[in-house]
Amino acid sequence: MKQKAEIQMADIVFIGSFNPAIFSPAWFASKKLIGETESEGSDVKVIHPDITMFELPWFRFYTTRDHFSVLSEQEVYFSSVFDLAVGTFQLLEHTPIQAMGINREFHIQCDSEKEWHDFGHLLAPQSPWEGILKKESALKKIEICEKYSPENPLDGKLTVIVQPSNRVRFGVFFSINDHYSIDAQEKASGSKKIISRLQKKWKESNEKSETIVSAIIDKFLKRS
Amino acid sequence: MNTALAETYSNFSRVETNETFLREDEKPIEISEQRIRSFLNESKESSTQPHEEAKEKNDSNILPFPLKDDQPLIALAPKMQIQHRTFNSSIKWEGYVIKVYNDSFLARITNLSSKYPDEEVEIEKEAISKDDLPLVKAGSVFNWHIGYETEHGTKKQSSIIRFRRLPVWTKSDIKIAEALEKELNNFLYF
Structure with missing residues (x-):
């Protein structure tokens, strides 16, 4: 099994109240959050008061009235995703945002079909199912989350999903969602609180996600 | 099957998961698959009728689905392609x-x-x-x-x-920085 992901993705999602129609590539370019040439070459799917979707070669943008998402599948641009998200809501600082997700996805290639199954069996052992299921069991999806501590809401809530990859043959897909939310009083301050939390947590959250994936692969490779 | 009916069929998955639809008066209602199926049968027969007339004919708990081909129930958002x-x-x-x-x-x-x-x-x-x-x-x-x-x-x-297109400095950021600078100067040269 390879330690390095074949495909990676970084995605910043905000939940709040947005005005999708203003988010056009030209608007981002006018605010110098993307380049002019990039803006001209963008693939606009839709710009509408309810939804805006467009793509550039390095990122995808999607927003509805209550959801804002910017993602990239090219590691060199992950910092640009952060810059775009932070820059946007430093300009639109009165936009009410109540929650944020720093999401990472990894598609890891296994060396063989056997290794692929073995990895699934490590996470979801077959033994409890022996005699219950008629045929051999296989892992379809597993979702694990860290216990949320209400005393430390700033720590966020981490959820890891592992399932077979649909993009890499005999690949394992990891999806990690690091979720942060703020209370109603903080929400009244617009986007400042959540943006400041994003600035504080971005690096830490990314490192945490990468460590989780490499640690579980390490554990698998070192199994006796 | 006309477009509106096709769109309505696509809503069956929502019904099966027992999701609740909201009407204009925001009173939550549950719509069973059986009721939608009976509505669709009626709609097929009356698909040439004007929208308002057809709405009156329907059960009060059924959402007013548009019945003409040129009045789709919902506009589906374009799908994002997997980046190649x-x-x-x-x-x-x-x-x-x-x-x-x-x-x-x-x-x-x-x-x-x-x-x-x-x-x-x-x-x-x-x-x-x-x-x-x-x-x-x-x-x-x-x-x-x-x-x-x-x-x-x-x-x-x-x-x-x-x-990097690092976050822009807003006017309020500059004001805060200037105030801090002033405070620091006062402290240092007091």
């Missing part, structure tokens, strides 16, 4: 510009993939995208990754330099 271009970084540096020359710039770079000491390098401006050229100034931060770009299954080695 991916970039896998092998070596990653983060750097900042020290000095800008006519055709190149001097930068200090830190290897993020291993613990090598920082290096000073001269990078030609030709390696920078047209959009990023105005960002090449002393102090600007950039990412430099060397790796493999895969597009439609074809792999090629590639090097990308991307300048």
